[in-house]
Amino acid sequence: MASRLIKSLLPRRDGQDVRTTALDQDNIDFITQSEDAIEKNDLKNSTVEVGEEKVVPGASSASSESAFADDDPAVRDIPASVRRIVSLEDDPTLPTLTFRYFVLTLLFVIPGAFMSQLSHYRTTYIPFSVFFTQIASNYIGMWMAKVLPAWNVRVPFTKWGFNLNPAPWGVKEHVLVTISAASGATYNLAFAPISIAELFFGQRINAGVAIVFMWSVVVTGYSFAAISRQFLLYDPQYPWFQALCQTALFETQKKQREHPDATSRKQVIVFWSVLGFVTLWQFLPEYVFPMLGSMAFLCWVAPRNATANFIGSGFGGMGFLNLSFDWSNLSNLSNAGNMFLTPFWTQVLIFAAFVLNCWILIPAAKWGNLGSYKHGLMSNKVLTANGSTYPLTSLITPQATLNETAYEENGPLHLGTQMLWGMFFDYASYTSALAWIATFGYPQIRDAIIKIRARNRDKNHDTINFQYTDQLNILQRAYKEVPLWWYIALFMCSFVSIIAMLGAGQLYIPIWTYFVAIGTGAIVVTPLGWLYAISNFQLPIGTTNELLYGVMIQAVSGHKNPTGASVYSSIAGDAWYRAQYMLQDQKIGHYMHIPPRATFFSQVFGATIGIPINYAVIRWVLNTRFDYLTGAIKDPSHQWTGQSVQSTLTTSVQYVLVGPVKLFQEPTFRALPYGFLAGLFCPIILYGLHRLFPTSPLRFRLWNTTIFFSALSTFYGNLSTGYFSGFIGSFVVMHWAFRYRYELWAKYNYILAAAFDTGFNFNMLLLFLCFGAGKIVVMPNWWGNDADNSERCFALDS
Known part of the structure; x- marks a missing residue:
C-alpha cells in the first residue's frame, strides 16, 4: 500500500x-x-x-x-x-546600503526579534514572518523615497557622508532590509541555557555575559557558512525553496512598482485579502474559539469516554482524525515549515511518520505490549518508578556532582515510552544525515569538488563562483566577493569571546569541550545544509549534541550542572543552524543580484541589533511566566508550557548528571544507542536497492530516512493536532494544484505562503497588544472555550 x-x-x-x-x-x-x-x-x-x-x-x-x-x-x-x-538581468547602479536601509532595518528587526523569541516559550509557534517585513518595508520605502529630502549629510568628525534620499526606492535596498530582518528578527538558541539555569537551578546568568554569548553563537554559525557556500550557494541546481519563494515575491513587487500589469495587480489583491482574512480568523482559535485549534470529533461523540477521548484528543492524545483550523498548528510541522513551500514528497514522509508514531506506536504502548513502563506515555518529563515527577534539582550537589543519596532514594530515571522511541529515532536521524549524503548526495559533492579544484588551478580567476558558468553566477562577477578572511575574522570574534567567558567560569562547560562543539558543527554543516537546500527540511540535532557532551563530561570532575549540556548544544547547534540560514539568505541575494559584501553586512548587522531584544524578551518571560514554565501552575491554554525548555532539561539531566553509561545500563534505555546504527545502515541499504533496481516503482531514493526518522522523533504528547489537516492541505496545494492547475499555482502559491504567515504573526502581535501587554484580558468561557477542556475531552485525564 x-x-x-x-x-x-x-x-x-x-x-x-x-x-x-x-x-x-x-x-x-x-x-x-x-x-x-x-x-x-x-x-x-x-x-x-x-x-x-x-x-x-x-x-x-x-x-x-x-x-x-x-x-x-x-x-x-x-x-x-x-x-x-528569477530575472537574468541586473542593474549594478541600484543603491544598496542607504539611510533608508538602516532606518527600516531598525524598524522591523526590533519587533520581529521580540515576537520570535516570545513564541519559543509556547507549545506552538511560528517564527516572525519575514514576509511581513518584505511586504511592509516595500511600501514604507516607497513612501520615504517620496518625502525625504535629497540632502547630503556628513558624519560628524569623519570624512564620510551620505545622501538621505539618493534615488527612487530600489529592489536591492528592499532585499537587504528583508535579509537583515531574517537575521535579526528571530530567536536565539542560547535562550535555553539562560532559561534552564534560572528556572530550575536558581542561577541567573549575568546580563552582559548572556548577551555576548548569544551574539557569539550566532556569528559562529555565520562564519561556518563559508564551509559550504562554494557549492550549496553558487551551484544553480540547489533551489533553496524558501529563498525561491521570497524571490518570487520580490520580483512581483518590483514589477508592480516599475511595470504594473493585470497579473501583478491581482497578486497584490490576493495577498492583502488573504492576509486580512487570516489576521481576523486567528482571533478565533487563538482567543475566542479555541476549539477550532483542535476539533476532536470522537470527544464530541463520547465526551465522557476515556478511551474515545484519548484517541481523538489533539492536546494529550493520539489526534486520530482530529482537524485543526489554527495556522500555528498547520504550518510548522516537524521542522518542515510552511505547507505552501515544502515539497509534497517531504510532507508525505512527515505524515507517514506521524501516523506510525501517533496512530500505531502510541496505542501499542498504551494498550499493548510495547514497553514495560506504562506511566507518562504523553509526558516529556523525567519520572520516577511510580509515575510521579522526578525531583531533578535534588540530584545536583553544591559541588555540581550527582547526589548519589538522592538518586538511590528516588530510583532510576524513567521516561514515557514515546520519549524513549523519540530518542532512538533522533539518534538515527543524525547518522542517517551523514550516511545519506555520503551515498545519494555523493555525485553532487564529487562534481563540486572537481569544479573547485579546477578553479584553484586557474590563477587567472580569483572569484569563488568562477567554476559555475550559468547566467546567475556570471552576473555576480560584477561585484566583489566576500573574502574568506571576513568569515575568519567573524569567527575569531566569537572564539575569543567564548574562550574568555569559559575561562572565567561563566558558561558551565570546560574549555576543551568548546573545541569539540565547533569541530562537530563544522562537520555537519554540509550534509544538513544539503538536506535543507533540496527538501526545505531542517534536522534538529540538539539531543545528539547533548549526548556527546554527556559522554565527554563523565571523564572529568565537576561541570555536572545540566545547564552545561544546553550551553554546549547552543554552540554546536548554531554552528550549522545559523550557517544554513546565512546560506539561504545569501541565495536570495544571489537570485536578486545583490553585491555579496552588502548581503554579508546586512546579515551581521541585523543579528547584532536583534540579540539585545531577544534577551529583553527572555527576562520578561522569566519574570512573568515563571510558574507556568516550571509546571508549578498549569496553563489552561496549553501554550505556556515551555516544552522545548522542558525537553532540553530532561535530556541534560540524563546525560550530564546520571551519565550515558549509567543511563544506558538501565533496561528501558539499553536499546537506544542502536539508533545510531539504524541511521547509519538504513541509507546504505536503500542506496544498494536503488543501485540494484534503479527503475523500480518503489523509487527507493524517495524514502529519505533522515526526514522520516526525524519526524518519528518528534514529541506529540502536548500537541498531535494539525498533522492530519496539514497533510490534507498540502495534498491540495502541493500535489493537486501543482499537477493540474500549475499556471494558477505558479501565480499565487508563494503569495499565499507569504500572506498566511504574515497574517498569523500580525494576529499574534495584536493579541499581545490588545489582551496581554498591559492588563491581561481573559476570554470568558463558553461552549467553544470550555474552562475544563477546550476540546470537550472531559475524561482525558481520568
Whole structure:
C-alpha cells in the first residue's frame, strides 16, 4: 500500500514515467524531464517537469529568459522553476546600503526579534514572518523615497557622508532590509541555557555575559557558512525553496512598482485579502474559539469516554482524525515549515511518520505490549518508578556532582515510552544525515569538488563562483566577493569571546569541550545544509549534541550542572543552524543580484541589533511566566508550557548528571544507542536497492530516512493536532494544484505562503497588544472555550 501511495505521487505525463536529471539523479524526483523530450532533445515544445511542477520553457515571467535558448550554457544548468521566477538581468547602479536601509532595518528587526523569541516559550509557534517585513518595508520605502529630502549629510568628525534620499526606492535596498530582518528578527538558541539555569537551578546568568554569548553563537554559525557556500550557494541546481519563494515575491513587487500589469495587480489583491482574512480568523482559535485549534470529533461523540477521548484528543492524545483550523498548528510541522513551500514528497514522509508514531506506536504502548513502563506515555518529563515527577534539582550537589543519596532514594530515571522511541529515532536521524549524503548526495559533492579544484588551478580567476558558468553566477562577477578572511575574522570574534567567558567560569562547560562543539558543527554543516537546500527540511540535532557532551563530561570532575549540556548544544547547534540560514539568505541575494559584501553586512548587522531584544524578551518571560514554565501552575491554554525548555532539561539531566553509561545500563534505555546504527545502515541499504533496481516503482531514493526518522522523533504528547489537516492541505496545494492547475499555482502559491504567515504573526502581535501587554484580558468561557477542556475531552485525564 505504501509503495502504491508513493508511486501515485510521482509525476507522469501521458502515461509515461519520468526520469531524474541533475540534482536528483541519485536522490529524489526533484527535477525531471519526460523521456520523449530527452530523446528528441526538443525541449522548446515539450513540458519540463520540476518535481511535479510543469513549466513551459520560454513562458517565464522573467523578461530576460527569452534571450537564451534552452540549451544555452548560461541557463541550461538553472532549473526551469528558477528560470521562471528569477530575472537574468541586473542593474549594478541600484543603491544598496542607504539611510533608508538602516532606518527600516531598525524598524522591523526590533519587533520581529521580540515576537520570535516570545513564541519559543509556547507549545506552538511560528517564527516572525519575514514576509511581513518584505511586504511592509516595500511600501514604507516607497513612501520615504517620496518625502525625504535629497540632502547630503556628513558624519560628524569623519570624512564620510551620505545622501538621505539618493534615488527612487530600489529592489536591492528592499532585499537587504528583508535579509537583515531574517537575521535579526528571530530567536536565539542560547535562550535555553539562560532559561534552564534560572528556572530550575536558581542561577541567573549575568546580563552582559548572556548577551555576548548569544551574539557569539550566532556569528559562529555565520562564519561556518563559508564551509559550504562554494557549492550549496553558487551551484544553480540547489533551489533553496524558501529563498525561491521570497524571490518570487520580490520580483512581483518590483514589477508592480516599475511595470504594473493585470497579473501583478491581482497578486497584490490576493495577498492583502488573504492576509486580512487570516489576521481576523486567528482571533478565533487563538482567543475566542479555541476549539477550532483542535476539533476532536470522537470527544464530541463520547465526551465522557476515556478511551474515545484519548484517541481523538489533539492536546494529550493520539489526534486520530482530529482537524485543526489554527495556522500555528498547520504550518510548522516537524521542522518542515510552511505547507505552501515544502515539497509534497517531504510532507508525505512527515505524515507517514506521524501516523506510525501517533496512530500505531502510541496505542501499542498504551494498550499493548510495547514497553514495560506504562506511566507518562504523553509526558516529556523525567519520572520516577511510580509515575510521579522526578525531583531533578535534588540530584545536583553544591559541588555540581550527582547526589548519589538522592538518586538511590528516588530510583532510576524513567521516561514515557514515546520519549524513549523519540530518542532512538533522533539518534538515527543524525547518522542517517551523514550516511545519506555520503551515498545519494555523493555525485553532487564529487562534481563540486572537481569544479573547485579546477578553479584553484586557474590563477587567472580569483572569484569563488568562477567554476559555475550559468547566467546567475556570471552576473555576480560584477561585484566583489566576500573574502574568506571576513568569515575568519567573524569567527575569531566569537572564539575569543567564548574562550574568555569559559575561562572565567561563566558558561558551565570546560574549555576543551568548546573545541569539540565547533569541530562537530563544522562537520555537519554540509550534509544538513544539503538536506535543507533540496527538501526545505531542517534536522534538529540538539539531543545528539547533548549526548556527546554527556559522554565527554563523565571523564572529568565537576561541570555536572545540566545547564552545561544546553550551553554546549547552543554552540554546536548554531554552528550549522545559523550557517544554513546565512546560506539561504545569501541565495536570495544571489537570485536578486545583490553585491555579496552588502548581503554579508546586512546579515551581521541585523543579528547584532536583534540579540539585545531577544534577551529583553527572555527576562520578561522569566519574570512573568515563571510558574507556568516550571509546571508549578498549569496553563489552561496549553501554550505556556515551555516544552522545548522542558525537553532540553530532561535530556541534560540524563546525560550530564546520571551519565550515558549509567543511563544506558538501565533496561528501558539499553536499546537506544542502536539508533545510531539504524541511521547509519538504513541509507546504505536503500542506496544498494536503488543501485540494484534503479527503475523500480518503489523509487527507493524517495524514502529519505533522515526526514522520516526525524519526524518519528518528534514529541506529540502536548500537541498531535494539525498533522492530519496539514497533510490534507498540502495534498491540495502541493500535489493537486501543482499537477493540474500549475499556471494558477505558479501565480499565487508563494503569495499565499507569504500572506498566511504574515497574517498569523500580525494576529499574534495584536493579541499581545490588545489582551496581554498591559492588563491581561481573559476570554470568558463558553461552549467553544470550555474552562475544563477546550476540546470537550472531559475524561482525558481520568
